[in-house]
Amino acid sequence: MNDKIQTSYDDLVEKGIYYAKKSELKRAINNFLKAADLEKSRPEAHINLSNIYILSKNYNRAFKILQNYGFKYEISILDHLWKLSINYNLEKNLFNYLLKLKKLDKSKYQNRYFLFFLIGKLYVRSSNLPKAIDYFKKSINLNRKSIQSYINMLDCLERLNKISDLKKYIDLCEENLNTKDPKLIFFQSLYLNRIKEFKKSEEIIINHKLEKNLVNESYYYPRILNLKCNNNEKLENYSKSFELIEKRNSYLSNLEENKRIKKENYSELVQKYKSVYTSKNLYLALDQSDKSKNNNISLSFLVGFPRSGTTLLDTILRTSSETIVLEEKPFLPNLWNKYFDNKNRNLNSISNITADEIIDLRKYYFDQINISEKNKNKLIVDKIPLTLAELAFVKIIFPESKIILALRHPCDVVLSCFFTSFKMNEAMINFLDWEDTINFYNNVFELFEFYEQQLQLNYIKIKYENVIHDFTNEVYKLFNFLNLKYEKNIENFHKVAQNRKSISTPSYNQVVNPLYSNSIGRWKKYKKYINLESKLKKWIIKFNY
Secondary structure (H helix, E strand, C coil), X not given: CCHHHHHHHHHHHHHHHHHHHCCCHHHHHHHHHHHHHHCCCCCHXXXXXXXXXXXXXXXXXXXXXXXXXXXXXXXXXXHHHHHHHHHCCCHHHHXXXXXXXXXXXXXXXXXXXXXXXXXXXXXHHCCCHHHHHHHHHHHHHHCCCCHHHHHHHHHHHHXXXXXXXXXXXXXXHHHHHCCCCHHHHHHHHHHHHHCCCHHHHHHHHHHCCHHHHCCCCXXXXXXXXXHHHHHHHHCCCHHHHHHHHHHHHHHHHCCHHHHCCCCHHHHHHHHHHHHHXXXXXXXXXXXXXXXXXXXXCCEEEEECCCCCCHHHHHHHHHCCCXXXXXXXXCHHHHHHHHHHHCCCCCHHHHHHCCHHHHHHHHHHHHHHHCCCHHHCCCEEEEECHHHHHHHHHHHHHCCCCEEEEEECCHHHHHHHHHHCXXXXXXXXXXXXXXXXXXXXXXXXHHHHHHHHHHCCXXXXXXXXXXXXXXXXXXXXXXXXXXXXXXXHHHHHHHHHHHCCCCCXXXXXXXXXXXXXXXXXXXXXXXXXXXXXXXHHHHHHHHCCC
């Protein structure tokens, strides 16, 4: 490019930025368009022009500007497309565009590795971790120095419990990059933790000052605190472990995205349910429900307070040849929204629901889950733990369904919720504060007790501790309730977990192992630092612990 053209291009971009800052958007656009027409291989004009359309909230136009850039594998353009797509719900557009780019003649383009890296990240976001790993591998094969591809693949491998592969790619990254990147060192430490070398794992964290070096990484900083907490618990440093989890929760509480979540919303909803879902108020609704009952439906809801063993029961049930266990997706919440959105969010409207509305809602539910014809005779198990709070709605829409209530010692449940990293929402935000965690548990089970008194729930209690100590009898009891055959391979449930493409719950690294009793009575290790028994005494007695 000759100097005169370059000067003109730079001048036009600079003028465009000047006018954009003065909110003279038409003049800014005109200068960016002239620059783009003058020199098609430089990305600055396209990026700035795209930003103008983002300011105008014309996100599709912003996307097309970047998509029309001539040099297809320019990293700054692809990176901008990524940010635009993630921030403004254009991931499907990006995925389709990247797959089109993949078909281009690869010999003509550099930076193809970055294309594969972004496709891998999109598969991560859709929870297809095996496919994500395939693309991260392709990215690494094209660029052995791509630290981003290594780090993202290591994360996927650990989440899929592929621990030997995790070690292989940690070593490969070190060999090709010779780097002391704190994220790579984090995975070295995490690997040692996963193979139960807790002391060595902790030494790496301390020696490389990982807590300090990752403090500005909102994804990795909580994870390093989790890892340190776990190491210290395994090394019986319980005071340090509890201190670390308080530190992590404080950090998460102060993230801007979490400050915007109103933790009181869920508890307020629980209180409203107590005024709405009374047997007197639901008399007509339950009558309509009975009239529209469909006994051909074979459906069960697996519920329980988080960290009560629902993922363990999910995995056991998944092992049966007679079940379809749904992935943890919002099929029932979507149903709830569909009904109440049409009623202006008036909860009391449920008392006047008609048989036709119930039938329509059931159809919508089964359309969502889209069970194939060959599986229609199987028991469908829908697992979202806090459906526990929606059992009255379930009773009205699916009166023939069976409820599995997973139970675990209340003190172990509350402690585990406080220690666990959840994806934040109006329910999970309560677990960042110790008193809120206890209050939330009390609120949810007071609602369950209310349902017991007001409604005839068809449910069974399955205790985590009984599954651990008396697996055959407890699981046989469950299968008998569900009219399932007890098959011998049920006892190898952890092998089913190992073959799943992704386990999205915090228990992903536990259910792939045979049964173990280490977590039973865990709360007793922290009795010096917390007061649990007195605040949960009602439930300890009720559930016979």
